[in-house]
Amino acid sequence: MNKKILLSGVLCALLPFAAIAQDEEVTVVGSLIKGTPIDTGSPISTFDAESITSQNNLNIVELIKMVPGSSGMDGESNQFGSNGAEGIANINLRGLGTQRTLVLINGKRQVTVPSRTGAGRSVNLHDLPMGALSRIEILKEGAAATYGSDAIAGVVNFITDSTFEGLKVNFGAKGIPNAEAEAKEFSLTYGQLVGDTNFMLSLSHQMKPELAAKNTDYAIRPFSASDKGGWSTMGNPGTFVYPGGAPSNVPLGLGGFSMLNDPGCNNAGGFNTALGGYGTQIAGDIALAGICRYQYTWFDNVQEEQYNSQLWLEFNGEVGDGHNWHVEFAYGHTDVPDWATSPSYPPNNPTSNTMPDFNPGFVQLCVDYAAFCNALTNANYGGDGTNRAAYQRLRIRSIAASGNPFGNANGAETAQREYDTVRVAFSFEGDLTDDVQYSTSLNYSTSESVITGADTMQHKFLSALWGYGGPNCDAEMTGLTTSANDLTPTFKVTSTGAAIAANTVKSSTRPAGCMWFNPTSNAIEQGNQPNPANTTARVGVNPDYHAATANDPVLLRYLTDRRTTLNESSLITADFILQGLMGSLGGGDAAWAFGYERRDYNVQTSLPALPGPTATNSLQNTHDGSLYPCDIPEQNATANGRAACAANPVGLFMFLAPTYASDQDQTIDSLFAEFALPITDEFDMQLALRYEDYGEKDSVDPKIVMRWTPIDALTLRFTGQTTFRAPHPDETNSSPVTALAYVNQAGAFKAVDIYGNANLDPEEATTFNVGIITDFGTNEWTATLDYYDFDFKNPIISENHQQLMNAYSAGGAAKTAVQSQIYSGTPLVNDGSFGAGAVGRIRSNFINGPSTQTNGVDLYVKYETDYGDGTIAAGLEANYITKYSVDAYMKGAVTIAAAYDCDGFFNIENSCRSMPSTKGKLFVNYKTDQHNVYGAVNYISAYDDRRATGAGCGSTRDAGGVCTEIAAHTTVDATYTYSWDDQFDISFSVYNLTDEQPPFVVWEMNYDPNTHSPLGRYVKAGFTYRMQ
Helix, strand or coil: CHHHHHHHHHHHHHHHHCCCCCCCCCECCCCCCECCCCCCCCCEEEEEHHHHHHCCCCCHHHHHHCCCCECCCCCCCCCCCCCCCCCCCCCCECCCCHHHEEEEECCEECCCCCCCCCCCCCCCHHHCCHHHEEEEEEECCCCHHHHCCCCCCEEEEEEECCCCCEEEEEEEEEECCCCCCCEEEEEEEEEEEECCEEEEEEEEEEEECCEEHHHCCCCCCCCCCCCCCCEECCCCCCEEEEECCCCCCCCCCCCCEEEEECCCCHHHCCEEECCCCCCECCCCCCCCECEEEEEHHHHCEEECCEEEEEEEEEEEEEECCCEEEEEEEEEEEEEEEEEEECCCCCCCCCCCEEEECCCHHHHHHHHHCHHHHHHCCCHHHCCCCCCCCCEEEEECCCCCCCCCCCCCCCCCEEEEEEEEEEEEEEEEEEECCCCCEEEEEEEEEEEEEEEEEEEEEHHHHHHHHCCCECCCCCCEEEECCCCCCCCCCEEECCCCCCECCHHHHCCCCCCCCCECCCCCHHHCCECCCCCCCCCCCCCCECCCCCHHHCCCHHHHHHHEEEEEEEEEEEEEEEEEEEEEEEEEECCEEEEEEEEEEEEEEEEEEECCCCEEEECCEEECCCCECCCCCCCCHHHHCCHHHHHHCCCCCCCCECCCCCECCEEEEEEEEEEEEEEEECCCCCEEEEEEEEEEECCCCEEEEEEEEEEEEEECCEEEEEEEEEEEECCCHHHHCCCCEEEEEEECCCCEEEEEEEECCCCCCCEEEEEEEEEEEECCCCCCEEEEEEEEEEEEECCEEECCHHHHHHHHHHCHHHHHHHHHHEEECCCCECCCCCCHHHCCEEEEEEEECCCEEEEEEEEEEEEEEEECCEEEEEEEEEEEEEEEEECCEEECCEEEECCEECCCECCCCCCCCCECCEEEEEEEEEECCCEEEEEEEEEECCEECCCCCHHHHCCCECCCCCECCECCEEEEEEEEEEEECCCEEEEEEEECCCCCCCCCCCCCCCCCCCCCCCCCCEEEEEEEEEEC
16 A cells, blocks of 8 residues: 555646647657657567568568577467467567567557466467567567566567558468468458548458378377377286385385386387386296387377468548557457377376276187287286286276377367457547647457367276176166275266176176177277388287277277366456646656556356267366365265365366366556656656556566667667566466376376466566667667576476476475375375376476576667669577576475576476577568578577487487487578569469478477477468558
């Protein structure tokens, strides 16, 4: 309250200095005071419509991805390149996170995406009307004093062409090698002045085709070349696992389980690999030991089929004398109709599934591979020397190497990501009095999403392994196990509720209508991917296949249920700003601006009870954590049963966690002031101050900008400020959201449940920028050189799952500090009694994380002069990160993760994104009345993958024992445009002229999707028609 009174007093005390109204000039991003982009005191990059057109109308992702200073953006919609934000494109300035870059449209905020993602909440750049833009301004420093929360890393302002008159039509088509179709782009923009009102309409549509990973030269590699390139340790066919069976002198791995490969693994399309660091080998049975893997990325896409549409309506006019009004309406639609993922997901508890010794598929396996089953009589595998154990434990999923028969043509499971965004904005400005100008605006934007998915139900799958599966089986599971020492599940008769006797469950007698799930290799008729052990890349009929033991498609359909989640976010922003002049200083008239802003933000999640695909998969809300928190259906039937699972709500699904309906609001009130002070002709200053009140949290942030021109050819500039970001409702919400993340110790993806924290403090940063601007005393040159520094305190982050697992593996105090967040077993426990390899799921909390500091250098140089019949321009824009360091993460006095540097590293196992140290673009453009030739060289420096353990990066390491360096990447783009009659343009572009593949990275798709393009060389033809 004292801060509010103090700020109000300052504003009132300064108001008497107001004098005459300002001249009409353009307001530049980063300031409420008028200015121009290149000579401003703040570091701003500008892309105007002409520069975008000269590159054959690059789309948003293509344009932003190569911006120096942008690090680790999303935008490629495959599941490994999107951070859970499939269909969304965003920008990540300075590598500080997409949620810390503020995106504006015409200087006003836009609603963020409605879905919680691993990338946080960001504005979807696909909603923006490229055909209606006049320029894009990127402010590469904090701007909380001007715009408030979220502008920690910088601001990107998309500005429409409010005075456009005429008609502009653009068509574009891109040929992408091996894609399913051509990419297509279309835009139509029409503007007209009717009386005193300017009207503009813009329509745009883009289609990206599917590009399957298997159709590229880099995404699919054999196990010997990239053993982390999508090779799962949990496939189907699966692996038999046995706890504690190994001799004591054999190192334990993956929870200390001995592992035996399904002997028909390779014939069925899997790939048998030696145990290596995974599991243990039993003396005498080494020939049988191994893991039956499959390559899940074979089923994925490096680019998904995606459709984006935009509608923009804008009206600008004048009312009375000196009063202007502006109205805009926008609609954006994004649809990823068949997002491809693995044929099925693995269980979170990798050894939770069992099958009886009399499962018909296993019986047939023992006929085909008698030596294998004879070995199972050994006591190491639970046998008694003569007989095998009553049941076998399996490391398996429901569908893998064979592909999903209900998925796409490639065998992948599919889901949908659909977003609809609407924006309505009104603004008025003019003369309030003869001495004071005003501007006021009201903006409303809302976004809705439909997110679907599918997963195997744990109780259905385990029931089917024991012969109680299928839609017509009159039996229902009542327990995943009988006891800790007896993993036989328990059942009841569905129609009567009577318990099925244990001796019946342990016999082969099953009621009519019940179906068996066969988890062995003889159930698979044909694998859907090549076996890397065979140099001919065989995908053929399985010689071990037996039609009598194959899994019925009805059963497979029954096992998997679909999930649908609806999300909505909305933002209402209202502001009122006064501005004017306040007397003359040595360099001219001083200007002021004061204002108030209110923002009301709402996010909602709902889980509709939509009908499912079949009568026995009847609902799509069975992931609702308030209705189905337990893994056994009968426990979910009563309030007491649900309450018993509330502390550990694993839900019905084998991999994906429950989702919770929510409705959260956040209201922010702001007061702000800004002053432009031309002290002398050579020196001027800008001062700004902003107060924001979030209810329980508030912040005051000042800013100072200084610019000094000691000689005509040289200007020095400095900015210093504090910035902040208050906790988002997602980050304080006690209900979890689940991400899928690879865990080194488990050798597989695991569910990471991310929980909010109501006790978070706002994150804060102190930033400064020192720069020079020069034209070298000529009219042809323009150059800027800036040094920036961010000192970031209390960053709001979710705990890194791999850092938690590394602490658990380290043992001692570190393990004790995190063991309550690491779960395993059936039912799940978090008591630290299991090895790290047996992890089932991980709890990650939002926290105020360790301090971060980053600094670096931005360079921009441009030369432009007349040449021949036209104008030639050439230049360079580059960013070099000199430092990006993160302090140690502590829980009390215990170190969970040591301090580390992010710059120049892949950063797959910490909170940073990929961060090459240098990123630059060299360009040249020659333009005449009829011809325009544009060329660019894009450069991304090499960066290191520092993972040094086999579990981290597999066998692909250099002589020093660390993962291979990610090579530097240089691409060349060229565009030629021919124009005639000032009405028609035809453009032809070749991007990545020399067809450089993305550098090899030891990871799922064998490249870094946050940094490099997966498309290789592609061509684009465009046609533009203009009518003035």
